[in-house]
Amino acid sequence: xxxxxxxxxxxxxxxxxxxxxxxxxxxxxxxxxxxxxxxxxxxxxxxxxxxxxxxxxxxxxxxxxxxxxxxxxxxxxxxxxxxxxxxxxxxxxxxxxxxxxxxxxxxxxxxxxxxxxxxxxxxxxxxxxxxxxxxxxxxxxxxxxxxxxxxxxxxxxxxxxxxxxxxxxxxxxxxxxxxxxxxxxxxxxxxxxxxxxxxxxxxxxxxxxxxxxxxxxxxxxxxxxxxxxxxxxxxxxxxxxxxxxxxxxxxxxxxxxxxxxxxxxxxxxxxxxxxxxxxxxxxxxxxxxxxxxxxxxxxxxxxxxxxxxxxxxxxxxxxxxxxxxxxxxxxxxxxxxxxxxxxxxxxxxxxxxxxxxxxxxxxxxxxxxxxxxxxxxxxxxxxxxxxxxxxxxxxxxxxxxxxxxxxxxxxxxxxxxxxxxxxxxxxxxxxxxxxxxxxxxxxxxxxxxxxxxxxxxxxxxxxxxxxxxxxxxxxxxxxxxxxxxxxxxxxxxxxxxxxxxxxxxxxxxxxxxxxxxxxxxxxxxxxxxxxxxxxxxxxxxxxxxxxxxxxxxxxxxxxxxxxxxxxxxxxxxxxxxxxxxxxxxxxxxxxxxxxxxxxxxxxxxxxxxxxxxxxxxxxxxxxxx
Amino acid sequence: xxxxxxxxxxxxxxxxxxxxxxxxxxxxxxxxxxxxxxxxxxxxxxxxxxxxxxxxxxxxxxxxxxxxxxxxxxxxxxxxxxxxxxxxxxxxxxxxxxxxxxxxxxxxxxxxxxxxxxxxxxxxxxxxxxxxxxxxxxxxxxxxxxxxxxxxxxxxxxxxxxxxxxxxxxxxxxxxxxxxxxxxxxxxxxxxxxxxxxxxxxxxxxxxxxxxxxxxxxxxxxxxxxxxxxxxxxxxxxxxxxxxxxxxxxxxxxxxxxxxxxxxxxxxxxxxxxxxxxxxxxxxxxxxxxxxxxxxxxxxxxxxxxxxxxxxxxxxxxxxxxxxxxxxxxxxxxxxxxx
Numbered sequence: 001x002x003x004x005x006x007x008x009x010x011x012x013x014x015x016x017x018x019x020x021x022x023x024x025x026x027x028x029x030x031x032x033x034x035x036x037x038x039x040x041x042x043x044x045x046x047x048x049x050x051x052x053x054x055x056x057x058x059x060x061x062x063x064x065x066x067x068x069x070x071x072x073x074x075x076x077x078x079x080x081x082x083x084x085x086x087x088x089x090x091x092x093x094x095x096x097x098x099x100x101x102x103x104x105x106x107x108x109x110x111x112x113x114x115x116x117x118x119x120x121x122x123x124x125x126x127x128x129x130x131x132x133x134x135x136x137x138x139x140x141x142x143x144x145x146x147x148x149x150x151x152x153x154x155x156x157x158x159x160x161x162x163x164x165x166x167x168x169x170x171x172x173x174x175x176x177x178x179x180x181x182x183x184x185x186x187x188x189x190x191x192x193x194x195x196x197x198x199x200x201x202x203x204x205x206x207x208x209x210x211x212x213x214x215x216x217x218x219x220x221x222x223x224x225x226x227x228x229x230x231x232x233x234x235x236x237x238x239x240x241x242x243x244x245x246x247x248x249x250x251x252x253x254x255x256x257x258x259x260x261x262x263x264x265x266x267x268x269x270x271x272x273x274x275x276x277x278x279x280x281x282x283x284x285x286x287x288x289x290x291x292x293x294x295x296x297x298x299x300x301x302x303x304x305x306x307x308x309x310x311x312x313x314x315x316x317x318x319x320x321x322x323x324x325x326x327x328x329x330x331x332x333x334x335x336x337x338x339x340x341x342x343x344x345x346x347x348x349x350x351x352x353x354x355x356x357x358x359x360x361x362x363x364x365x366x367x368x369x370x371x372x373x374x375x376x377x378x379x380x381x382x383x384x385x386x387x388x389x390x391x392x393x394x395x396x397x398x399x400x401x402x403x404x405x406x407x408x409x410x411x412x413x414x415x416x417x418x419x420x421x422x423x424x425x426x427x428x429x430x431x432x433x434x435x436x437x438x439x440x441x442x443x444x445x446x447x448x449x450x451x452x453x454x455x456x457x458x459x460x461x462x463x464x465x466x467x468x469x470x471x472x473x474x475x476x477x478x479x480x481x482x483x484x485x486x487x488x489x490x491x492x493x494x495x496x497x498x499x500x501x502x503x504x505x506x507x508x509x510x511x512x513x514x515x516x517x518x519x520x521x522x523x524x525x526x527x528x529x530x531x532x533x534x535x536x537x538x539x540x541x542x543x544x545x546x547x548x549x550x551x552x553x554x555x556x557x558x559x560x561x562x563x564x565x566x567x568x569x570x571x572x573x574x575x576x577x578x579x580x581x582x583x584x585x586x587x588x589x590x591x592x593x594x595x596x597x598x599x600x601x602x603x604x605x606x607x608x609x610x611x612x613x614x615x616x617x618x619x620x621x622x623x624x625x
Numbered sequence: 626x627x628x629x630x631x632x633x634x635x636x637x638x639x640x641x642x643x644x645x646x647x648x649x650x651x652x653x654x655x656x657x658x659x660x661x662x663x664x665x666x667x668x669x670x671x672x673x674x675x676x677x678x679x680x681x682x683x684x685x686x687x688x689x690x691x692x693x694x695x696x697x698x699x700x701x702x703x704x705x706x707x708x709x710x711x712x713x714x715x716x717x718x719x720x721x722x723x724x725x726x727x728x729x730x731x732x733x734x735x736x737x738x739x740x741x742x743x744x745x746x747x748x749x750x751x752x753x754x755x756x757x758x759x760x761x762x763x764x765x766x767x768x769x770x771x772x773x774x775x776x777x778x779x780x781x782x783x784x785x786x787x788x789x790x791x792x793x794x795x796x797x798x799x800x801x802x803x804x805x806x807x808x809x810x811x812x813x814x815x816x817x818x819x820x821x822x823x824x825x826x827x828x829x830x831x832x833x834x835x836x837x838x839x840x841x842x843x844x845x846x847x848x849x850x851x852x853x854x855x856x857x858x859x860x861x862x863x864x865x866x867x868x869x870x871x872x873x874x875x876x877x878x879x880x881x882x883x884x885x886x887x888x889x890x891x892x893x894x895x896x897x898x899x900x901x902x903x904x905x906x907x908x909x910x911x912x913x914x915x916x917x918x919x920x921x922x923x924x925x926x927x928x929x930x931x932x933x934x935x936x937x938x939x940x941x942x943x944x945x946x947x948x949x950x951x952x953x954x955x956x957x958x959x960x961x962x963x964x
Contacts, residue, residue: 066938067838067839067841067938067939068838068938068939071837071838140835144795144796144834144835146794146795146796146812147795147796147835147836147837151794152756152794152795152837237812237813238812242813243796243811243812243813244811244814276694277694278694278695278696278698278699278700279699279700279704280700280702280703280704282706282707282708282710282711283707283708283710283711286708286711286715308798308806308807308808308809308833308834309809309811309814309816310808310809310811310814310816310817313731313734313735316734317727317730317731317734320727320730320731321727324723324726324727325723327719327723328715328716328719328720328723331714331715331719332711332715332716333715334681334715335710335711335714335715336710336711336715338684338685338688338710338714339707339710339711339714340707341685341688341689342688342707342710343706343707344692344694344700345692345693345694345695345698345699345700346688346689346690346692346693346694347693347694347695347696348689348693352689356685356689359685360681360682360685363677363678363681363682363685364678367673367674367677367678368674370670370674370723370726371667371670371671371674373726373730374666374670374726374729374730375730375734376662376663376666376730376733376734376737376806377663377666377667377670377730377806378806379663379805379806379807379808380652380660380663380664380667380802380806380807381652381667382807382833383798383807383833383834383835384833447651447652447653447667447671448649448650448651448652449649449650449651449652449802449831450650451800451831451832451833451840452835453835453840454840454841455841456841457841461650462649503696504696504697504699506699506702529702529703530702531702534699534701534702535702535703
């Protein structure tokens with residue numbers, strides 16, 4: 001019976017391994033692997049850009065790069081890492097893990113899921129057309145006007161900046177909505193909101209933050225593009241606009257964005273640290289509430305990026321206080337992890353190494369953030385290498401370290417093969433040492449007065465040897481990352497077989513096969529505690545086969561607070577429409593970059609037609625619902 | 626023992642670097658009251674930053690290594706405990722430390738009259754940012770006490786000087802680390818800064834906001850002088866340009882006026898009335914050229930006239946390679962007598 005059921009589920013859910021299957025799959029696991037793979041490619045590209053900059057800055061008065069090239073590279077490095085690596089890699093883990101963790105068969109909107117991946121990929125391609133025209137954006141990832149307006153940036157670079165980002169915001173917003181509905185509506189029966197794994201809290205929080213913060217960026221990009229090519233004057237002081245409007249809009253989005261690429265990573269750590277401390281996390285409610293509050297208060301700190309623009313003391317003090325308050329929520333999480341390790345029985349796997357490394361770097365990055373929240377001190381260190389150091393401690397420390405912890409932890413689930421622990425630990429130590437060599441001295445340089453975003457500096461300022469040290473550190477860091485990449489590819493063939501639950505972990509994704517079957521688990525699980533695989537309850541206990549759902553592509557929909565079963569949700573079949581629509585969007589935004597009106601009109605008509613086919617009511621599908 | 630010596634040496638070197646020498650731009654070697662009160666605050670946050678980081682690293686290492694578990698077993702799923710860590714380490718201690726810093730920050734904010742509105746200010750100097758140099762206007766009263774110069778600000782020692790900041794193009798930031806933190810120059814906005822130096826000397830600054838290709842070469846020099854020297858300098862700057870006396874300088878003047886130079890640069894007392902480039906009336910009195918990127922000497926002046934785009938790619942100053950031989954030598958001789 002069981003084999004026949006599995007066969008039936010497989011026939012329902014499996015995507016054929018053909019070209020058409022590849023392009024039309026809506027399986028969250030396949031899409032997630034593409035997200036992660038694509039984001040890693042962007043990490044690689046952004047890393048190369050970083051190394052090129054470090055070579056240029058290794059010694060004073062170097063001319064390996066001209067100023068314009070350097071400006072383009074530091075802009076592309078920032079955009080690539082912040083927009084096309086740091087957030088999508090977390091989306092990738094989310095798309096893979098969220099349905100498995102909640103015992104659903106897929107995301108709530110599988111076709112939207114495919115569409116958001118394709119638009120993410122295409123927006124990255126759109127951005128990377130620009131360097132091949134010799135006109136990459138050069139205004140920094142923050143793109144302050146009026147420098148980015150046409151009189152000072154006449155080329156196509158800043159147009160690529162705008163159109164690629166708008167296309168990406170469409171993708172990211174769609175993805176966030178998908179996460180919200182999935183987490184609130186598809187949780188396994190019994191997984192009430194107080195029993196959700198903490199990773200879901202962070203993913204849910206950042207998804208809401210995304211939906212409310214990202215429009216500010218979209219609006220800013222649209223205003224800037226209108227100013228640049230369509231004769232408006234939002235940011236043009238001479239015609240009644242105001243340049244500071246850009247900064248307000250950008251940082252109203254920009255600071256919540258910092259938490260968007262940080263919180264899911266803390267969520268991962270809140271999964272990994274307890275498993276390798278062999279006990280439930282200390283203070284689950286504190287961590288959950290801190291996560292949500294970080295998302296909320298994250299909307300009230302953006303002005304701390306603008307302390308030097310000249311504003312009243314009261315306004316600045318408010319944002320300084322909010323910035324300090326928000327750090328308390330992070331400190332609460334840090335102490336929850338430390339207490340978990342202290343009270344638990346640590347097992348020092350590679351994944352745990354990276355988790356510990358993350359906490360160590362986050363402490364430094366968080367504290368240097370507090371330094372910059374003290375307003376008069378910020379006037380000195382803002383726009384210096386002190387802030388470069390701070391941002392890399394929090395972004396590399398709090399994004400890349402957890403991502404590597406997550407790779408070592410969850411890749412065995414995705415590939416079915418274990419990574420080599422010895423190689424992993426070597427990689428960790430090289431990365432950790434390289435990172436600190438590359439970034440800690442930046443604190444000192446900043447205090448010594450070295451500004452950011454300069455393509456060269458004079459000899460005789462005493463900055464040379466420190467810069468050389470940092471360049472060496474950057475290459476050591478890159479080498480450490482390379483070892484982990486080798487470890488990954490090696491594991492695909494040579495890694496030990498992982499089995500269902502190699503870490504003896506507590507959450508539902510570990511009850512599936514490694515790699516999971518296309519349908520996830522045979523019986524939709526039921527949950528009675530926060531640690532389904534550690535408690536005595538049998539999740540897949542289902543003697544009457546009521547939760548097999550093998551009549552069609554189905555999954556269970558449940559209430560958002562208590563996760564009581566509400567209905568059967570019919571999931572869509574594989575379709576190539578998301579790809580076709582994403583191609584239409586790509587065409588629109590390429591044409592917008594160059595203002596080719598007829599192409600824009602054509603692409604719009606094409607996209608409407610595809611969307612009409614996609615959303616055309618299909619009566620035969622309604623019967624089951 | 627050896628270890629301790631090494632540590633002491635490293636710490637000593639770092640401190641010496643932070644304390645800074647004459648060319649320093651260290652934010653921790655203040656030369657005026659504003660930078661002074663910031664550096665005091667900065668030292669205290671930096672020390673707390675380092676000490677807490679160190680303690681947390683030790684705590685983490687201790688927690689991770691004091692026991693060893695195994696993947697085969699785990700604690701019961703419903704075990705509790707450990708909340709006091711969060712309440713003490715996560716709430717109580719950070720709340721106290723952060724409150725202290727917030728109070729310090731807010732109190733010290735009062736001593737900076739930077740951002741308290743326009744009406745109270747009587748600026749002596751107006752600084753206008755340009756890509757990539759600084760226009761400096763001295764706003765004396767009456768009007769015949771006013772003049773314009775570039776890239777080098779002279780101030781009297783020992784009293785605050787009220788400076789108005791704005792920009793002619795993109796956003797820049799006024800930053801002389803040993804005197805004051807950054808204040809931005811924003812189109813359509815006037816910001817103010819009180820700069821005071823306690824001792825005579827040269828204080829280097831640099832544009833603090835990314836402003837384009839030559840952001841790296843937009844340097845600023847503040848020269849603090851005793852009041853008497855300052856008044857002498859001021860009187861000298863008020864004068865129109867010196868009349869050339871030598872044959873070379875006279876010829877150089879004709880070269881300057883006959884070429885494109887006078888379309889962009891101004892030399893008061895001559896027919897050169899350009900206003901898009903630095904005022905050259907007293908160029909020879911300035912220590913550096915090209916927004917303090919190069920020392921003001923014959924070789925650099927010649928190189929700047931003929932190959933500005935190699936020295937400062939992207940700057941508005943074109944390569945005037947047509948000047949050579951006698952013309953170039955005499956042109957530079959003319960500039961060098963504009964004291």
